[in-house]
Amino acid sequence: MTIRAVVKGVGHYLPERVVPNSEFEKTIDTSDEWIRSRSGIERRHFAAEGQTTSDLATRAAKAALEDAGLVPDDIDALVLATSTADFTFPSTATMVQASLGMTRGYAFDVQAVCAGFVYALSNANALIVSGQAQRVLVIGAETFSRLMDWSDRTTSVLFGDGAGALVLVAENGKGTPDDRGILSSDLHSDGQYKDLLYVDGGTSTGTTGHLRMQGKEVFRHAVEKLAATAHAALEKAGLSSGDVDWIVPHQANLRIIKGTAQRMQVPMDRVVVTVQDHGNTSAASIPLALSVGKERGQIKQGDLVVTEAIGGGLAWGSVVIRW
Template sequence: MIKRAVVRGVGHYLPDRVVPNSHFETFLDTSDAWIRGRSGIERRHFAAEGQTTSDLGARAARAALEMAGMQPDDIDAVIVATSTPDLTFPSAATMIQGQLGMTRGFAFDVQAVCAGFVYALSNANALILSGQAERVLVIGAETFSRIMDWTDRGTCVLFGDGAGALVLEAEDGAGETADRGILSTDLHSDGRYRDLLYVDGGVSSSQSTGVLRMEGKEVFRHAVEKLAQTAHAALDKAGVSAEQVDWIVPHQANLRIIKATAQKMKLPMERVVVTVQDHGNTSAASIPLALSVGVERGQIKKGDLLVAEAIGGGLAWGSVVLRW
């Protein structure tokens, strides 16, 4: 028998404000057709004034806990993947812990930009396998609308705000591929590519927040190659083949990247959970959002084999294979 980190609940939260592509036509040289053609995005959600990343994350966490049938104090650890925390410190995770009324356990943030949720899941899995935690709340939450350059039509039309959460619990498995829970993880980063996707401000460098900068064509090229590689590596570690995968749940950055990665993995789009058209790129929130929506739609069912993969600034990338 071995321990597995099994999903007990999933939930998400999107801010009330829905922003269609037509919004950008009012102040940028762009169009709905151009944005759809380039990214597949049709609309996204923006946080309200005064609404913070921890607010979004706490709402998603409550939904996941409700599905799991758990209370906040049943949780041992909270891990939040975010690049847009409320404050420089303390962590968004401790703020969410406070909002939930959770008075025990520990909480911390993980920062790997769009790959953040995959990194957070990997950390949660390690905590459970090592016995440091029995139940872990893993959250991806972002307010990327706060770091946009609204004059840059190549970036500001792509991003949105939102949050998603999973509750993981330790369960005995047989050590076989039929086990429920996380079967493998695969993480990578390469700091040589930092200038391809970054925010041009920070505490130590400029004492400012800064705005997002991206070399879109280069990011696209790296994304397709690296996402397919990490997904296959994680599948190999888990001892399963791509043909056995029920659903790819990719980082929802760009429909063209999603399609190209699926093609490289030789999997049809009918087996890919796609939400980018409704949410835009919500960075670390995109995978848990897609998981929650996939369950809500009736796509993802108990026992399904999933691959979640993502790439973000750093560059940082990775994947997780899990049985729902």
């Protein structure tokens, strides 16, 4: 028998405030057409004043637990991917743990920017496979609107806030690609590219800072590296692109999503796309898209799902899941 980390529940939360592209036309030199043509984004959600990353994460976690038919104290571990922590410390995960009323187990953050959720999934899978946990709540949550330089027309229009969550539960499998659960993962990072996407603040400056990005260079790396990591993860699982039911990519840019799908030879009608409604929600984008994909009736039990993401670091990776 092989222990598998099987998805038992999924949920998401989006702040109430919806910001259409037209809102940016009032303050910077841009237009709805310019934003749509370059990114595919039409609108995004922004957190309310005083609404924190842990608030969003808690709402998504509750939705995932309800979907799984579990309560907080059924959970052994909570892994939260975010780059917009409420505080330097304690971890946002422990704050969500407290908000949920989870009185047992342990919680910790993972920080790999937009690749954070695939890193968190891989860590959660390792906890389950090694026997350190039976049930793990995995969350991606961000309030990237707090990091924007609102005078920068190239970045401020791209990002949004939100949260998504999965509940993973240990189950016995046969050790074949037909098993339900996480079948493989593939993770990478290369710090020599740190200047392509970063926030110019932290303990070195004593400020929160703003997001800075070399968009053309990030785009070039993204399509190549995302397709490569997805193929590598599929190969580890003994599968190929032809076996894929759904690609659920990091929702950063529609052109990147299309380019990656083309390289993988997977048609766009087998790609879950939410970027038009959410913008780039960093570590929250994949769990948000998984939850929306299930809600739409796209992702069904038994489907083979490939998630892939790239973010600052550069950090990138993919996870193959039999839903």
